[in-house]
Amino acid sequence: MKIIKYTLVGYLALLSAAWWLTDQADLFNLAGFFPWRNVLSQYTGVIAIGVMSLAMILSARPVFLERYFGGLDKMYRLHKWLGISALVISISHWLIADGPKWLVQLGWLTRPGGRGPRPVFPEGSLQQIFLEQRGLAEGIGEWAFYAAVLLMVLALVKRFPYKRFFQTHKILAVAYLALVFHAVVLVKFDYWSGLVGPLLIVLMTLGSIAAVMSLTNRRAGGKRALGKVLAIEQLAALGVAAIEVQLDSGWPGHKPGQFAFVTFHEDEGPHPFTIASAWQKDGRIRFLVKALGDYTRSLPKRLKVGDSVKLEGPYGQFTFEGNAPRQIWIGGGIGITPFIARMKALAGEPDGKAVDLFHCTADYDQAAVDKLTRDAAAAKVSLHVLWDQRDGRLDLQRLTKSVPNWREADVWFCGPARFGQAIRDGLGSLGFPGERFHQELFEMR
Structure with a gap:
């Protein structure tokens, strides 16, 4: 950057x-x-x-x-x-x-x-x-x-x-x-x-x-809110836990694409997780947690419905704002999360932009894909699911062929950093403006 x-x-x-x-x-x-x-x-x-x-x-x-x-x-x-x-x-x-x-x-x-x-x-x-x-x-x-x-x-x-x-x-x-x-x-x-x-x-x-x-565990930005775990759903094939939280008063609301620092266990401290739901002013908020480390792998076993949760946020500028009439979204693996939140929001408040969503994944779960398909249909988003084993990986040629008028779009990418850099460099070599490529750098250390 x-x-x-x-x-x-x-x-x-x-x-x-x-x-x-x-x-x-x-x-x-x-x-x-x-x-x-x-x-x-x-x-x-x-x-x-x-x-x-x-x-x-x-x-x-x-x-x-x-x-x-x-x-x-x-x-x-x-x-x-x-x-x-x-x-x-x-x-x-x-x-x-x-x-x-x-x-x-x-x-x-x-x-x-x-x-x-x-x-x-x-x-x-x-x-x-x-x-x-x-x-x-x-x-x-x-x-x-x-x-x-x-x-x-x-x-x-x-x-x-x-x-x-x-x-x-x-x-x-x-x-x-x-x-x-x-x-x-x-x-x-x-x-x-x-x-x-x-x-x-x-x-x-x-x-x-x-x-x-x-x-003293204080921060200059972000609001703090308390809540309780409302539901836990395990997507075993994807190694993902979907956690729904009911918040008390104090949360200011969020835009799709933002994230929060979440404390499920005090001994572990806060972890940053992208919010997977649109804000409906009902205090409910949803997270998709990928089992990437010791703690996130053990979280579904340690966490129970009714457990207390602390949130700090919202943070981030990955909020899909732009003047282009078209958007291209690319979600790699768990990087699909901000796009799910945005589709939930668009289903209620369309913005009139044409959107193509590429979901690139090494793991496949039909139930999860069905949910994603329903969200895309409700938001009027064109969904492209690319399972590595079946479809190969997304490259520049496939991207530009799938979206012929890609030059008129803003690109939003969330996923592995090297994958994003390859897409950014490839589009840049074709003259695509760098300021219209938005990438979440979700590494906090």
């Missing part, structure tokens, strides 16, 4: 420019290894805490940013890349700060003499207070760095169980707060009166608020 790349690169450029404009006067007078080491230590420290701050802000799920990024799923993808950037930059900062000390101890590098006494500031001045806290800030920062690196690496390991990821990822908020203290004390004092200082103050303040919210 271009918006993610542009935002990440632009943000790094903004932080770098603010630092450069603040510290450029000193750069032209540097000579020798250690002066450059000090400057680069400050630079990487500024960039690292700036990147961590934005990542922490996004973790609070500020729903007002969804329209700019195209949904919370894209914001979480940016959050992931900010985390990777923070990991690389913070390791660089650590090596720049501590590496020369190791080289001096090994005798491979000589520290220049004549460092002179530390500056003396008026007693009780902010400069003097910061100077007295340097040792503490260095120690806290080092241990917080070790913890943050471990937690960020674990977050990137797909095999690390989601339950443990959810539990350990919150500890990053504590590490971040420790690193804020480290940065406040050790950032060059002159920076606070320069261009980069106010920027850091805003970022670290908002990041700290987001960290406290994370530790």
Whole structure:
């Protein structure tokens, strides 16, 4: 997604420019290894805490940013890349700060003499207070760095169980707060009166608020609602459980294609699930849960009718809005869910658009296909069911042949990321505008 790349690169450029404009006067007078080491230590420290701050802000799920990024799923993808950037930059900062000390101890590098006494500031001045806290800030920062690196690496390991990821990822908020203290004390004092200082103050303040919210299980966006499990239907051939929930007051309603963070069991924490029903203002909401991990495989056995449920949302911009007179929907596997919700809505409120729905699946269940066929008929949607074993996979040639006027359509895709990328690239090679291809990035880690 271009918006993610542009935002990440632009943000790094903004932080770098603010630092450069603040510290450029000193750069032209540097000579020798250690002066450059000090400057680069400050630079990487500024960039690292700036990147961590934005990542922490996004973790609070500020729903007002969804329209700019195209949904919370894209914001979480940016959050992931900010985390990777923070990991690389913070390791660089650590090596720049501590590496020369190791080289001096090994005798491979000589520290220049004549460092002179530390500056003396008026007693009780902010400069003097910061100077007295340097040792503490260095120690806290080092241990917080070790913890943050471990937690960020674990977050990137797909095999690390989601339950443990959810539990350990919150500890990053504590590490971040420790690193804020480290940065406040050790950032060059002159920076606070320069261009980069106010920027850091805003970022670290908002990041700290987001960290406290994370530790207290609060979020900036989305409403919370309580409910109970009303019914559970198992579609064994598909490895899917259809779960219907009756909500109490508090749910603001949702658009077809949006999702919610759902907590069925407190020890597991919230999982994001796409909503499979249109909002009828009756408090009922339906989810289709695919058995993809240990928890989702065990969910039908653990969950019982009458169990309490917590919801947070709705989130997402996969809401079928567009000006084109035709739409093409492509649902891969459980990615059919948002299209089911949209068909339920269209059955009651048609929008006049011609729609072709391609349901591509490796597993086949006739009862599920019959339901899908009835929903499509009620919504006046042209349904194309492609069972891999029988029909092969959907490719560009089949897509364009099935919908001759595909150039007049908006395309909405939900399914495996590589499948979606292949369709996007193929259409793009034929001149299809990228902004009219909408893809749900349903990976929250």
